[in-house]
Amino acid sequence: MSSIQLIQNKSFVPKEFNRVARSYDFATTMSQGYQEDLNTSAKRLQLRGDEKLLDLCCGTGKSTRACLNELPNGSIVGVDNSEGMLAEAQAKFAEEVKAGKVKFVLKDAMHLNFDDHTFDVVFMAYGLRNMPDYEKSIQGIHRVLKPGGKICIHDYSLSNNLFSKIYWAILGYGFIVPFCSLLSGSSKIYTYLVKSVLNFLQPEQIKNLLEQNGFEKVEVQPHASWRKPILHSVIAVKRA
Ligand SMILES: C[S@@+](CC[C@H](N)C(=O)[O-])C[C@H]1O[C@@H](n2cnc3c(N)ncnc32)[C@H](O)[C@@H]1O
Structure with a gap:
């Protein structure tokens, strides 16, 4: 399947992540600021520390790590539809899984079958972009969030100007x-x-x-340094 076919049929994206799962952490470590940016987004949520959080499209758990830092008394359910990426996450968080603080579930983020109002927070890092239907995905998240619950969408989302597009194309295809x-x-x-x-x-x-x-209360914030035109966190609260 080509990259264009993947864009046209995003349900195959998790299977493609299986191929790169073992090298994913190294590749993102080489991407300066990757973990720091996730940490920043998790901090921007201003959590109490005891919430039940859904880490949607958790991958190998870098976003899980960022959220865990903010939840000394809370718990996390990590969802991803790539067996390979989840296996990396499971190995990394073996202790937290054993302690019942973190749980990983193989599941399609487009078909969340949790009960209504299950979570206090949803963190979705580099996930929404991979959804075949953005609106349906947000509606599914809305259903599983408690009223007053928070969402953070952390993703490569280009500022509305030509510079950002050219900048991203050079960065993407060149590096x-x-x-x-x-x-x-x-x-x-x-x-x-x-x-x-x-x-x-x-x-x-x-x-x-x-x-x-x-x-409601939607806040858009860019990230620091060279990621400023291309990486944003968007944080919002579910209307009570
Ligand atoms: C770029 S990785 C991000 C991982 C992690 N959140 C992080 O910040 O490092 C995107 C992840 O989304 C997952 N994904 C893509 N489409 C999905 C879907 N429909 N359901 C569940 N996971 C999906 C992929 O398998 C992959 O692990």
Whole structure:
């Protein structure tokens, strides 16, 4: 399946992540600021520390780590539909899983079958962009969140100007695709990454999507340094 076919049929994306699961942590460690940015987004949620959090599209658990730092008395359910990525996460958090603080579930994020109002918080890092239907995905998240619950969408979402698009294309095709393909032996998912970001919603569009689907107090914040035009956290509260 080509990267264009992946854009057209995103339900195959998790299977492509299986191919790169073992090299994923190394590749993202090489991406300066990757973990720090996740930590920043988790901090921006301003949690009490005892919440029940859904880490949607948790991958190998880098987002889980960021959320765990903010939840000394809380718990996390990590959901992902790639067996390979989840296996990496399971190994990393064996102690927390044993203690019942973290649980990982293989599941399609488009079909969340948790009860209504299960979670206090949903953290979705580099996830929404991979959903075949953004609105349906947000509606599913809205259903499983408690009234007053918080959502954080953390993703490559380009600011609304030509510079951001050109900047991302150069970064993507000039660095991310060649470097990560060499590292993982697979170029498809990284070419898909670059294309999917070019096709994704801008920060203000994510804000509108949330407001139109039952969320309020939406805050859009860019990340630091060279990621400023391309990476944002969008935080909102489910209307009570
Ligand atoms: C770029 S990784 C992000 C992982 C993690 N959140 C992080 O911040 O490092 C995206 C993850 O989304 C998962 N994913 C994509 N589509 C999915 C779907 N429909 N349901 C569940 N997981 C999905 C992939 O398997 C992959 O692990």
